[in-house]
Amino acid sequence: MRTAEARDVGRAVDTERYPLADPGGAAWAAVVSRTRAELAESGCCVLPDFIRPDLHGALRAECAALAPRAHYGVETVNAYNIDVNSPLPDNHPGRITVKRGNAFVARDHIPADSIIGRLYTSEPFRRFVAGCFGLPRVHELADPLSGLCLNVVNPGMEHPWHFDTNEFTVTLLTQGPADGGAFEYCPNIRSADAENFQDVQSVLTGGGGHLIRRLTLRPGDLQLFKGRYSLHRVSTVRGATARHTAIFAYSERPGVIGSVERTRQLFGRVLPEHPAAEGRAVRIDRLLD
Template sequence: MSETALALADAERTDLSDLVDTECYPLEDFNGPRMQDVIGRVQDDLAEDGCAVLRGFMRPAALQRASAEGRELARKTFFSSARVNAWFTRDDPSLGDDDPRRIFMDRTSGFVTRDMIPADMVIQQIYVSPAMKRLVAACIGEDEVFEYADPFAGLVQNVLPPGTSQPWHYDTNEYIVTMMTEKPEVGGEFEYCPNIRSAAGENYDRVGAVIRGEDMATSKTLRLEPGDLQLFKGRYSLHRVTEVGGERERHTAIFAYSQQPGVVGRLERTRQLYGRVSEAHIQAERERVERADGLLD
């Protein structure tokens, strides 16, 4: 077995040149003009559109390995099906029938959680690397970002088999970082509505028009390729993944970083997505402080 294959996730590892295309993204010369140009472009795209993509972030050999590892990981997937609204909240009969919070959509979720992803796998090595955290922090304008304290949700692989999709929803974290490792033959496209809500309010009228299919102009479609690194403002931009077709699954690594240490996911949402909770989730729920922005999720 090669030295690369034996590499483990290492929180001190700063050299990702065997995994990342450092000719295009020179992480080792972080303050140099080429890398700063990349960061500036990402910041501009996030500010304008809520989304930015680093095309071809991974080296072909590393991507090939990550794809193979992802197919192996997919055997561990926990699947759940539910009727959910965009906020993952329960039905409230006191609201009007046309309120978007009362629009429930079919969701089939497939996830492999971090505790099931071995330390030698490519996505674990990328997730814990200080070079990766430094890149993400710079792109979102922070001095530092942190791995989730959540034992399940910090790093997950999302698995969408043919016939499944993710309906309109928001992310709990302000920013999310993802990388597709397996592309379906048909469908599985990422659609999003940039900054459709804000800390100032939910914008229910416009959100409802999108969810009901009355507004077809607000959403954008992003066509991703395996190995592309996506940074996305998922807390403020409504988004979905269209139905997967063909014979091949859609696999995406989700790298969850937070702007504060110690983040643990909500108890009920964790149970819905992963089929189980840990003592960390139970304790965090006891100590939960509501988000300062006042948004539902």
């Protein structure tokens, strides 16, 4: 590991609890093993105070300063993020639509020397993430707008029920709301082989409470999550303070760039790299997105 990278990680991360600089060591292996077990059981694991508590204020301030650069847009969506006019049976959960009004700050607006910018590009952090998900390695996205972004959920808004396109997600809460904004999820409600539309329909229509787990995250907490198979949402944010979350997107293969349509939805624009990469996506299953 390069000395500068180790120093950057040590300044931001509580390396006594999360020894990123010692891959394969006993403490590193213990954290990774515990995280893998939680991911296998529920598809979710939270590492509290992953960022050193004395840096929580700086983390919040850096990301709060970026929030005004978010692209805001309200759109009608379904849990699968597919065209709401898709021909589906009458009782299909994809026919249930809601308004989504959260927002994202694109990667090209996030300084490389910010706390989240340094963490995203850190080799020790990528190695740790790969280990936790049981992967040989993960890669930064080649996408100039996604990969690293900041999610902003303003008061009165929510991030409604949905599935992720990526099999795994890594997020860091940088600012918590005054009230509300809980993370709710249904562990492994579907699999690569089965959509389980009946249970999904139940949750989307207000039932299925026994399938839902709830988390109230704190600033500095790192969340690892398998969102491809677990329906999830952020409940309505209340009070005067927005909820800010850094999203670290990695891939098992290099060179990944988002689609033109999805990129425009999230960031309100595309760059030349996006149309150039169209048609190169590789699906990992036959599920709806």
